[in-house]
Amino acid sequence: MACLQISLPALEYNVTSLRSLCSSYGCAFMLVFKEAAVRPELFRRMREWMPDGRFGLCDFPRLPLEIPAGLRGYLLYLTEEARLPTVAENYFALYQTSTRALEALYQHGRASGRRVRVILPVELGDGRDGILPEEAEVLGPWLRARADGLELLGVSANFACIGAAAPTREDLGVLLDVRRRLEAAVGYRLEHVSIGGSDVLALAAEMGGLPEGISEIRCGTAAYLGVYPLDGRPVPGLRDDAVRLLGRVVESRRKGGRLRVVLDVGTVDTCPERLRPLSPCLRFLGASSGYSVLDATDCPQEPREGDEIAFGLDYRSLAAAFSSGHLPLRMVEA
Structure with a gap:
C-alpha cells in the first residue's frame, strides 16, 4: 500500500538546524505544519523538537486540533466568521486582514474579558492575503480604538506562495516601515515582525543576515524537503530525505x-x-x-x-x- 514515509532523524535534524540558523540571524523559528490536525501522530513528535512551541497552523472545522498547554499555536489562515470565537480561544494569535473579522474578534475579546492577539499580514507582491502598505494609516487608528478587545502583536509577510517573485531587501524595508507606522498609531512597540516561506532563507543567506527588527522566520518546505520552494535548490546544511x-x-x-x-x-x-x-x-x-x-x-x-x-x-x-x-x-x- 502506498504511504508517506517520514524519517524522524532527518526531520529532527532539519528542524534543529533551522532553529539554530534562525537564531544566528537574531530571529525565532516558526515551524509551519498546517496539516497538524490531519497528522496528529507526527505533530506529537515534532513538538518534542520545538521547545518554544512555536507552530504555524491551520484550522480544519471538521478536525478539531488539540493544542496542549505551552504550545504557541499561530493560526496562519483567515477564518470564516462563525469560527472566530472558537479559534480565538484555541490559538495563541490569529493572522487576520478583514476588518469585519477583526471587529468580530474585538467584540469577542470585550465579552470574554481577554484581548484577542492578532497579527496583520502585509501584501508585498505574493498576491495572496495581506493589507496593502498604505492601509496602515487607516488601520492603525482603527485598531487603537479597539485596544480593549484586540492586541496587535505585529505584522507579517508571505513570499513565493502564489506568486513566483523571490523576496528582496526592499520588501523587508517596506514591512518594517509598515510596522513603524502602525506603532505610531497604536502607541506601543510591535515586537512581532514575521517573514515566510522558506525562500526567505535564501535572501538571508545572500544578505549575510536580516535587517534589525525582523523577529521571526516561518518555514515548512525547508524543514520537510530541505529545498527552496521557488527553484528546488537544496538549502545548504539540510537533508533532503526527511x-x-x-x-x-x-x-x-x-x-x-x-x-x-x-x-x-x-x-x-x-x-x-x-x-x-x-x-x-x-x-x-x-x-x-x-x-x-x-x-x-x-x-x-x-x-x-x-x-x-x-x-x-x-x-x-x-x-x-x-x-x-x-x-x-x-x-x-x-
Whole structure:
C-alpha cells in the first residue's frame, strides 16, 4: 500500500538546524505544519523538537486540533466568521486582514474579558492575503480604538506562495516601515515582525543576515524537503530525505513495446505529476484518481508487482499528501 514515509532523524535534524540558523540571524523559528490536525501522530513528535512551541497552523472545522498547554499555536489562515470565537480561544494569535473579522474578534475579546492577539499580514507582491502598505494609516487608528478587545502583536509577510517573485531587501524595508507606522498609531512597540516561506532563507543567506527588527522566520518546505520552494535548490546544511512518498507496483506489463508500471498512488493521494522518482530511469506518463503510470523501459532492473518505488516531493505534492486522508504515514526511527 502506498504511504508517506517520514524519517524522524532527518526531520529532527532539519528542524534543529533551522532553529539554530534562525537564531544566528537574531530571529525565532516558526515551524509551519498546517496539516497538524490531519497528522496528529507526527505533530506529537515534532513538538518534542520545538521547545518554544512555536507552530504555524491551520484550522480544519471538521478536525478539531488539540493544542496542549505551552504550545504557541499561530493560526496562519483567515477564518470564516462563525469560527472566530472558537479559534480565538484555541490559538495563541490569529493572522487576520478583514476588518469585519477583526471587529468580530474585538467584540469577542470585550465579552470574554481577554484581548484577542492578532497579527496583520502585509501584501508585498505574493498576491495572496495581506493589507496593502498604505492601509496602515487607516488601520492603525482603527485598531487603537479597539485596544480593549484586540492586541496587535505585529505584522507579517508571505513570499513565493502564489506568486513566483523571490523576496528582496526592499520588501523587508517596506514591512518594517509598515510596522513603524502602525506603532505610531497604536502607541506601543510591535515586537512581532514575521517573514515566510522558506525562500526567505535564501535572501538571508545572500544578505549575510536580516535587517534589525525582523523577529521571526516561518518555514515548512525547508524543514520537510530541505529545498527552496521557488527553484528546488537544496538549502545548504539540510537533508533532503526527511519525507518520501512510496508507491507500490500493482501492474508491470509491456504495452506497445514499452514497459508500463502502474502504482497505487493517484490524485486522491497527492499531485502525482509533481513527484520525482528517485530512480532516474522512470518517466511519469499520467495519473487517475487511484493510479499513476510510469514508463520503466529504460530501467536496468524491471520493476515487479509488489515492489515499492520511492519519490521525492515538492511543495504542492507534499501539501496534498499531508492533507490526504487516504495516504498513511510510515514513521521511521532510524
